[in-house]
Amino acid sequence: MPKRTIFQLIRNIGRYIGVVAALAFVVVTASALAAPTETVLHSFGFVPNGNNPQAPLLASGDGGFYGTTSNGGAGGVGTVFKMIPPAKGETGWQHIVLYSFRNDGSDGANPYASVIADKNGALYGTTNVGGTAGVGTVYKLAPPAPGGTDWTETVLYSFKNDGIDGGNPEAPLILDATGALYGTTTGGLSNKGTAFKLTPPEPKEADWTETVIYPIGNSFGALVAGKHGTLYGTTSGLSTYDGGSVFKLTPPAKGARAWTMSTLHSFTGIGADYAGGYSPGAGLIIDASGTLYGTTMYTYSPDLGSTAGTVFSLTPPARGGMWKFSQLGFRLSPIFAPVIADASGNLYGSDSITIFGKTYGEVFKLKRPASDKAG
Secondary structure, eight states: OOHHHHHHHHHHHHHHHHHHHHHHEEOOOTTTOSSOEEOOOOOOOSGGGOBOOOSOOEEOSSSOEEEEESBBSTTSBOEEEEEEOOOTTOOOOEEEEEEEOOTTOTTOBOOOSOOEEOTTSOEEEEESBBSSSSBOEEEEEEOOOTTOOOOEEEEEEEOOTTSTTOBOOOSOOEEOTTSOEEEEOSBSGGGOOEEEEEEOOOTTOOOOEEEEEEEOOOOOSOOEEOGGGOEEEEEOOOSTTOOOEEEEEEOOOTTOOOOEEEEEEEOOOSGGGGGGOBOOOSOOEEOTTOOEEEEESBOEETTTEEOOOEEEEEEOOSSSSOOEEEEEEEOSSOOOSOOEEOTTOOEEEEEEEEETTEEEEEEEEEOOOTTOOOO
16 A cells, blocks of 8 residues: 555544544643533534545534535535534534535545634635545535535535646635635645645636645645735655655745745754654644744654654744744644644644553643743
8 A cells, every 4th residue: 555545544544533522522731620521512424414434524603513424424525514503492403515516526525634714604624535536626615605504515626637737625714815726735736735826817817726835745735825925834744764844935026926935944853853752643833923833743752663642842033043843742643633722822733642542641731831931
């Protein structure tokens, strides 16, 4: 089995566990209760409702949230759904399928990524396969017109089968102030991924324009926006000597067209660098000071070999120079998902591992040191 196929299989297991945790658990702090309380909000499994959710959830603003399933639905190839909180005096959440992808895949199939929303409530996402060439799409779901109930799906872009424009996206999109979308793909020329931009059509035009920003290598995580239009992301490698990287994409200078890419950190997972981890399989988050935080699936121990994941930070230099890489935490199980941060700068994440056919995992917290203040 090709390395990329094995890598995706491992990652899919971890993503599925993370979403199940998000749907199934309401965590209450220890100061309120002696132990967390688990509440199952919805159980997947029936084809019309979708199954195998593999992406984070998106808060809907009304107390509910949106999500995707990579399989199931009316066409059997995935859905976009909404969870609606209980009405006053009720206890049960309501699960509604907003859209089921068709079984011929023409409108996309197998959405591994979560959706994002614009200010008008429209949702945007990617499918890993399907479309005109079978290698994935970028789609839009427009909310129902007043008095209606049906959401409208539009394929904004179908990736081509020549790989020049990328293909097989797995990560969520990001949206800028002009309405342009940015994302990453796992496929492209020589089976390497891309970072791309989708520009909305000009007035009286219909087609969105796809531009490859840069060929970045296999990337499974979403991009994150920094200052002045810069984008940051990760690439993933599975072997010891191809451990992935954290990169920066700088937009073209005035009058120029080409973006530039710089590698902020390379993961090797060998020698003295083994503790730094390797194979980041998720995207980054960024704080007000420009510091980046991320996770790796694995680290390498000279005694145990490839073992567990890490949480790391990359601090920008004050003036020029190199970014500072720091390992913040080490887990006994692989980490497939990004971390999130609270207002105090503490980090939260989850890890998971499958042993003898059974999957285990934890939700963890990394407390920010008192001496480490956000800039």
